[in-house]
Amino acid sequence: MSEHERTFVMVKPDGVQRGLIGDIVSRFEDRGLKMVGGKFMQIDQELAEEHYGEHEDKPFFDGLVDFITSGPVFAMVWEGQDATRQVRNMMGETDPAESAPGTIRGDYGLDLGRNVIHGSDHEDEGANEREIELFFDEDELVDWDQIDSSWLYE
Numbered sequence: 001m002s003e004h005e006r007t008f009v010m011v012k013p014d015g016v017q018r019g020l021i022g023d024i025v026s027r028f029e030d031r032g033l034k035m036v037g038g039k040f041m042q043i044d045q046e047l048a049e050e051h052y053g054e055h056e057d058k059p060f061f062d063g064l065v066d067f068i069t070s071g072p073v074f075a076m077v078w079e080g081q082d083a084t085r086q087v088r089n090m091m092g093e094t095d096p097a098e099s100a101p102g103t104i105r106g107d108y109g110l111d112l113g114r115n116v117i118h119g120s121d122h123e124d125e126g127a128n129e130r131e132i133e134l135f136f137d138e139d140e141l142v143d144w145d146q147i148d149s150s151w152l153y154e
């Protein structure tokens with residue numbers, strides 16, 4: 001399993017408005033994951049529709065696009081062993097109401113349509129790479145060595 005697996009993560013507009021960026025970043029840092037990209041940005045309609053394209057036939061699609069474009073987001077790329085699945089585990093379930101306390105959605109959310117964070121789906125092969133490419137140019141990602149890596153990985 002590669003220590004260099006990368007995954008796409010985003011604090012959604014509700015998480016930004018509620019001042020949760022710092023806490024969410026801390027959780028991933030504490031876990032040992034390494035941030036290799038990060039940008040505070042406003043998503044436009046086109047990017048929103050592409051990002052959530054798989055849901056375009058769902059009844060909640062228009063509301064989802066309106067929500068994700070309603071204010072700034074903090075988009076990130078995190079790297080580490082099994083990063084995509086581990087981030088999803090830390091996020092909790094899609095519905096905060098079904099998410100265990102201790103997870104991000106379980107600690108900070110109550111409603112399905114306001115679930116604070118996005119992370120690439122580990123069950124959708126290649127979703128992480130596709131989403132990273134959609135949000136980041138190659139030169140916006142930074143290769144760097146974390147000084148504690150020999151204490152994180154055997």
Ligand code: IDP
Pocket residue numbers: 060064093094095112113114115117118119121
């Ligand atoms: P995920 O974010 O946990 O990967 P997806 O099924 O990919 O979940 O759905 C994308 C987003 O769409 C969810 O995070 C949530 O904000 C929203 N969503 C999903 N299902 C519903 C729904 O039934 N009603 C309203 N919003 C929904």
